[in-house]
Amino acid sequence: MDKQFDLVIRKGTVVLEEGLKQLDIGILGGKIAALGENLLYSEHTPVYEAEHLHVLPGMVDAHVHFNEPALGHWEGFVTGSAALAAGGCTTYIDMPLNGVPPTVRLSALERKLEAAEGQSLIDYALWGGLVPGNIENLQELAEAGVIGFKAFMSCPGGEGEDIFAEVDDHTLFKGMQEIARLGLVLALHAESEEIVSKRAAKAQEEGRRGALDFVDTRPIAAELEAVNRALYYAEQTGCKLHFVHISSAEGVKAITEAKAKGLDVTVETCPHYLALTNEDLVQLGPVAKCAPPLRTAGDQDRLWAELLAGRLDILASDHSPCPTSMKQGDFFEAWGGISGAQSSMELMLDEGHLRRNVPLPELSRMLSLEPAKRFGLYPRKGVIAVGADADFALVDMNMSYTLQTNDLFYRHKHSPYVGRTFGCRVMATFNRGSRVYELGEGVVSHAGGTWLRPAVNGGGEAGG
Ligand SMILES: NC(=O)NC(NC(N)=O)C(=O)[O-]
Ligand SMILES: [Zn+2]
Numbered sequence: 317m318d319k320q321f322d323l324v325i326r327k328g329t330v331v332l333e334e335g336l337k338q339l340d341i342g343i344l345g346g347k348i349a350a351l352g353e354n355l356l357y358s359e360h361t362p363v364y365e366a367e368h369l370h371v372l373p374g375m376v377d378a379h380v381h382f383n384e385p386a387l388g389h390w391e392g393f394v395t396g397s398a399a400l401a402a403g404g405c406t407t408y409i410d411m412p413l414n415g416v417p418p419t420v421r422l423s424a425l426e427r428k429l430e431a432a433e434g435q436s437l438i439d440y441a442l443w444g445g446l447v448p449g450n451i452e453n454l455q456e457l458a459e460a461g462v463i464g465f466k467a468f469m470s471c472p473g474g475e476g477e478d479i480f481a482e483v484d485d486h487t488l489f490k491g492m493q494e495i496a497r498l499g500l501v502l503a504l505h506a507e508s509e510e511i512v513s514k515r516a517a518k519a520q521e522e523g524r525r526g527a528l529d530f531v532d533t534r535p536i537a538a539e540l541e542a543v544n545r546a547l548y549y550a551e552q553t554g555c556k557l558h559f560v561h562i563s564s565a566e567g568v569k570a571i572t573e574a575k576a577k578g579l580d581v582t583v584e585t586c587p588h589y590l591a592l593t594n595e596d597l598v599q600l601g602p603v604a605k606c607a608p609p610l611r612t613a614g615d616q617d618r619l620w621a622e623l624l625a626g627r628l629d630i631l632a633s634d635h636s637p638c639p640t641s642m643k644q645g646d647f648f649e650a651w652g653g654i655s656g657a658q659s660s661m662e663l664m665l666d667e668g669h670l671r672r673n674v675p676l677p678e679l680s681r682m683l684s685l686e687p688a689k690r691f692g693l694y695p696r697k698g699v700i701a702v703g704a705d706a707d708f709a710l711v712d713m714n715m716s717y718t719l720q721t722n723d724l725f726y727r728h729k730h731s732p733y734v735g736r737t738f739g740c741r742v743m744a745t746f747n748r749g750s751r752v753y754e755l756g757e758g759v760v761s762h763a764g765g766t767w768l769r770p771a772v773n774g775g776g777e778a779g780g
């Protein structure tokens with residue numbers, strides 16, 4: 317008898333690790349049950365015609381900040397996950413800060429999980445945080461199933477009592493010892509607080525408050541100093557590190573050298589460092605403000621050269637949303653963080669593949685495979701292979717469109733990419749075999765996303 321499937325995605329150009337193939341994908345119970353050139357299935361099987369589309373593994377976005385609990389009016393699981401789905405993402409990892417309380421102890425993780433339950437359109441995992449004073453809480457967070465820990469080496473901003481504070485060197489070193497013991501990864505926002513805070517104070521004192529003045533307070537040297545200090549501690553403690561949003565080729569090079577020395581370290585950059593420059597920040601205003609800041613066109617070329625040489629591990633959004641009113645006015649006062657997650661995959665396919673000929677499997681490696689592997693979600697996530705979850709982005713690589721405010725699913729519809737023309741477009745997104753997004757229809761399913769724990773800790777649920 318013909319094999320039965322819940323759904324067949326027919327004749328798409330499937331992006332596999334080894335290359336592109338036109339294949340049918342048979343889906344059963346949310347998983348990929350078969351891949352083949354001409355799958356046999358009964359005439360009653362639902363079929364999604366993908367003949368003119370590319371089928372990529374859904375993006376695994378390792379870096380988003382949703383603001384629940386408490387700050388859901390900035391961004392919540394419903395709107396945030398819808399925006400991600402519209403951008404071809406099927407799994408995200410939520411950062412431990414910008415909700416209240418931050419995810420730095422078990423009770424806070426429980427609050428986060430309650431806020432997410434039944435709200436997310438796509439699957440998600442959670443980061444725990446390392447902050448001064450919570451080293452004794454790391455184990456309970458690891459046992460509960462965070463995929464790793466995040467710490468800031470510079471002040472993250474934010475207000476209130478239960479803020480997420482940056483680590484001092486003592487906490488960083490001690491935290492690394494503990495995280496090494498727990499066998500997880502420490503993700504770092506690497507900028508020297510000494511350098512950036514003193515430069516910022518001086519600029520403000522002198523009334524230098526423009527876009528380029530802000531950029532000038534956070535030089536590449538501040539990134540590099542923090543990267544090197546953290547690498548030194550990693551060498552001493554054996555802690556695995558992941559550097560988030562590295563903005564410079566210099567940073568990537570330092571990390572590449574550490575890898576060559578045998579350190580277990582990975583490097584992430586974000587689409588905005590590859591698609592926007594400091595001149596765009598001048599033009600666009602605080603909507604494009606982030607830390608580390610956008611760099612010069614020359615810096616950007618050098619970062620692309622690192623990507624083209626295969627030295628980047630992970631591409632992630634760093635979606636750090638806020639109400640639009642907080643992205644206006646003074647550069648030093650405005651919220652630091654870009655709302656961009658919906659555009660991440662399209663930006664990388666457009667800028668990387670269409671404009672610079674980066675092969676699609678190479679882009680997919682950084683968008684999906686490496687983050688899934690690094691954070692214990694592989695082989696369930698990150699690949700199109702029999703046995704993996706049926707998580708796909710269906711992309712029309714020939715459809716040009718100009719992003720409009722109305723296209724955005726964020727809680728607050730601002731993005732530095734409004735008005736930008738893309739050479740490709742996500743047409744539909746599938747999460748564990750369910751179609752969750754379709755261009756023109758929007759969100760087309762209930763919030764069926766589930767919480768993923770890494771395969772190493774928490775019982776191996778994501779293990780495939
Ligand atoms: N508090 C934040 O969300 N900060 C974020 N903001 C940026 N990148 O501008 C980040 O990841 O550092
Ligand atoms: Zn950061």
Ligand SMILES: [Zn+2]
Pocket residue numbers: 379381411634635636
């Ligand atoms: Zn971030």
